[in-house]
Amino acid sequence: MSHGQLEAVLARSRVVVCCGAGGVGKTTTSAALALAAARSGRRVLVLTIDPAKRLAQAMGIPENAAQPTPLTAELQRAAGITTGSLDAWMLNPRVVFDALVNRLSPSREATERILRNRIYKALCDQVAGMQEYTAAEALYEFSTSGRYDLIVLDTPPSRNALDFLEAPRKISRFLDEKVVSLFMPSGEPSRFSLMRKAGALIGNVFEKVFGDQFFRDLQDFTGAFSGMFAVMRRHSEEVRALLSSEQATFLLVTSPEQAALEEARYFRGKLAELGLPFGGFVLNRTWVRAEGLSHPSEHRPAADAPEALRDAWATLETFAEQELVLGKRDAALLAELQSELAVGRGFALAVPHLGEAVADVPGLSRLAHALAPGIVPAA
Amino acid sequence: MGALDVTVESLVRTRQMVLVTGKGGTGKTLVSAALARLGARLGRRAFCAEISSDPEATSRVADAFGVKLTGEVPREVAPNLRVGLVTPSMGHRRFLEDVLPVRLLADAAMRSGALKRFLAAAPAFAEMGVLYGLMELANRRGPDGRRENELLVVDLPATGHALALAQVPDALFKLVPTGPVGEAVKEGLLLLRDPARTASVVVTLLEPLPVSESLELVQGVLKHGIPVNGIIANRVVLGGLNAEQLRAGRAALDGLPPLLGARLFGQLERSRQMLDRLGREFTQPLALLEELPDRGAALVESAAGLLGKASFRTPAAGGTP
Numbered sequence: 001m002s003h004g005q006l007e008a009v010l011a012r013s014r015v016v017v018c019c020g021a022g023g024v025g026k027t028t029t030s031a032a033l034a035l036a037a038a039r040s041g042r043r044v045l046v047l048t049i050d051p052a053k054r055l056a057q058a059m060g061i062p063e064n065a066a067q068p069t070p071l072t073a074e075l076q077r078a079a080g081i082t083t084g085s086l087d088a089w090m091l092n093p094r095v096v097f098d099a100l101v102n103r104l105s106p107s108r109e110a111t112e113r114i115l116r117n118r119i120y121k122a123l124c125d126q127v128a129g130m131q132e133y134t135a136a137e138a139l140y141e142f143s144t145s146g147r148y149d150l151i152v153l154d155t156p157p158s159r160n161a162l163d164f165l166e167a168p169r170k171i172s173r174f175l176d177e178k179v180v181s182l183f184m185p186s187g188e189p190s191r192f193s194l195m196r197k198a199g200a201l202i203g204n205v206f207e208k209v210f211g212d213q214f215f216r217d218l219q220d221f222t223g224a225f226s227g228m229f230a231v232m233r234r235h236s237e238e239v240r241a242l243l244s245s246e247q248a249t250f251l252l253v254t255s256p257e258q259a260a261l262e263e264a265r266y267f268r269g270k271l272a273e274l275g276l277p278f279g280g281f282v283l284n285r286t287w288v289r290a291e292g293l294s295h296p297s298e299h300r301p302a303a304d305a306p307e308a309l310r311d312a313w314a315t316l317e318t319f320a321e322q323e324l325v326l327g328k329r330d331a332a333l334l335a336e337l338q339s340e341l342a343v344g345r346g347f348a349l350a351v352p353h354l355g356e357a358v359a360d361v362p363g364l365s366r367l368a369h370a371l372a373p374g375i376v377p378a379a
Numbered sequence: 380m381g382a383l384d385v386t387v388e389s390l391v392r393t394r395q396m397v398l399v400t401g402k403g404g405t406g407k408t409l410v411s412a413a414l415a416r417l418g419a420r421l422g423r424r425a426f427c428a429e430i431s432s433d434p435e436a437t438s439r440v441a442d443a444f445g446v447k448l449t450g451e452v453p454r455e456v457a458p459n460l461r462v463g464l465v466t467p468s469m470g471h472r473r474f475l476e477d478v479l480p481v482r483l484l485a486d487a488a489m490r491s492g493a494l495k496r497f498l499a500a501a502p503a504f505a506e507m508g509v510l511y512g513l514m515e516l517a518n519r520r521g522p523d524g525r526r527e528n529e530l531l532v533v534d535l536p537a538t539g540h541a542l543a544l545a546q547v548p549d550a551l552f553k554l555v556p557t558g559p560v561g562e563a564v565k566e567g568l569l570l571l572r573d574p575a576r577t578a579s580v581v582v583t584l585l586e587p588l589p590v591s592e593s594l595e596l597v598q599g600v601l602k603h604g605i606p607v608n609g610i611i612a613n614r615v616v617l618g619g620l621n622a623e624q625l626r627a628g629r630a631a632l633d634g635l636p637p638l639l640g641a642r643l644f645g646q647l648e649r650s651r652q653m654l655d656r657l658g659r660e661f662t663q664p665l666a667l668l669e670e671l672p673d674r675g676a677a678l679v680e681s682a683a684g685l686l687g688k689a690s691f692r693t694p695a696a697g698g699t700p
Binding site for chain 1: 402403404405408437439442587588589618619620623624625626627628630631632635636637638639640641642643644647674
């Protein structure tokens with residue numbers, strides 16, 4: 001039943017956001033969900049931040065692409081995608097922001113001024129923080145472009161994913177014209193004398209703290225950017241509205257580890273607090289579903305088999321017992337998550353441990369099938 | 380390589396700051412908590428710091444000790460051991476208090492909102508606040524003139540962000556070469572790059588992806604001039620099987636339908652391969668922390684006990700350390 005709910009989410013949502021602690025398999029899950037939706041015939045983009053290199057290679061996404069890259073026809077065929085399509089993009093803050101500047105700045109000269117500004121360059125080169133801003137902007141661009149039916153967003157590890165949720169609001173605050181006007185070049189008078197005084201105080205503090213060179217750069221930066229703030233704020237507000245709407249679904253990905261589970265629960269509370277739509281829990285890398293597997297004791301080597309094999313088999317039999325115990329533990333965890341759901345709200349489903357880390361398209365296909373068994377790949 | 384062996388204990392006994400980094404999900408927080416606990420057991424006043432952008436966050440390090448801690452006020456979780464969040468805004472406040480001539484001006488600046496928002500929203504400055512907060516914790520002295528925190532263990536955020544912190548001094552230094560920010564950043568660089576005062580360890584699991592990311596992380600940290608003293612492999616299960624037994628088991632498994640226990644068997648094979656790879660591709664020595672059955676605060680105690688006996692060794696390629 002839970003799988004059916006996830007399939008419905010993949011069929012109807014315009015945006016699916018995957019959140020969770022680090023190391024639980026968020027990126028892989030995002031890619032597999034995108035693949036499943038593409039199989040069902042939708043045009044899908046998976047936006048990923050900091051993907052495992054091997055996965056990026058397997059999907060054929062370059063690291064610094066200026067645009068989303070479609071999976072090759074061969075890989076799409078191998079993944080059972082026929083009428084739908086699957087594009088992937090590893091977010092690059094520089095590319096997104098440069099595109100934004102090019103689109104919004106009033107003149108070529110203004111564009112150059114921004115792109116050359118030291119503060120702008122430093123902001124774009126920062127690994128932390130900018131990805132969250134960029135994710136919001138990229139989400140705006142692609143959700144309004146009409147190119148995709150569904151965007152699956154893979155967020156940074158949990159606590160930073162909260163930054164992503166806050167980013168639009170943070171941008172709005174940062175870009176608040178009143179704040180910005182404090183940093184404006186002094187040639188542009190503020191309407192209010194109070195603001196002027198505040199501006200003078202801030203200028204004073206800034207020069208003391210950062211030195212006057214930086215203050216000039218900052219004024220230049222805000223001056224050059226000023227015409228664009230309103231547009232950027234509107235984008236971030238629209239993204240926020242989209243993420244709060246029924247068209248978006250947040251999925252919480254977790255492993256059976258205690259810390260990851262706590263993180264997922266914490267996250268669910270945070271979603272409720274922020275008024276964002278919770279879809280369900282995906283309990284990843286579990287040991288449930290032992291059925292269909294035979295026990296190694298049924299295949300025990302003969303007494304005269306080599307000693308090394310008999311020793312290996314003895315260990316394998318203890319591993320089989322351990323897997324059964326782990327399977328019971330994970331089934332109990334799943335039941336616990338399900339019992340925490342409000343009636344009729346959301347789902348919790350378990351995905352089996354697929355052995356090796358999923359790192360190629362066949363691996364993603366298997367994971368997609370485990371997540372959404374009702375979506376059958378085209379032959 | 381015996382001469383190069385360094386005990387984990389010697390790091391927490393001698394350094395002022397120990398940075399703990401690694402991919403998400405590798406158990407950085409547990410290792411940080413256990414290192415701080417080990418330092419406290421050795422009689423040092425220890426502080427385990429956790430970096431958070433949210434001043435209202437719940438501390439995961441405190442969780443590891445079975446203690447609830449929310450917000451910026453540190454809390455003692457064991458004798459000689461405090462846990463606390465380090466947030467950008469905390470660092471900014473301290474910084475402004477230190478650089479502005481009048482306390483009043485610092486208060487006004489933080490209250491004015493504009494500066495606060497700017498510092499919070501401009502990414503490099505958020506990281507700078509964290510760096511300043513850490514420096515302050517490492518250097519703060521009590522009324523008796525002694526350092527309040529003799530050992531500062533820092534649980535750094537997941538991979539990409541840990542690198543961001545490492546690159547902040549360089550990035551900010553280019554941006555703001557003069558004035559108090561420049562000075563503070565210079566001082567921060569000196570502390571981070573001084574191998575006598577600062578050590579760093581990278582936590583990994585013996586799985587392909589964490590090992591690959593650790594390799595990148597080590598290179599990134601070194602590029603910024605910060606010493607990497609060793610890798611700690613966490614949750615290690617090596618089992619009792621030798622290479623010949625593993626090969627025999629694999630050959631038989633490959634000829635059969637999927638069996639129960641085969642996935643754990645595969646995990647064991649990968650652990651062995653990853654140990655070999657760590658020996659081949661890393662020049663840093665390796666310490667092993669085996670998978671522990673404990674939960675909650677008992678887990679930190681057990682891990683501190685094991686780390687107290689562990690050595691960083693240079694793994695021989697093709698063999699276990």
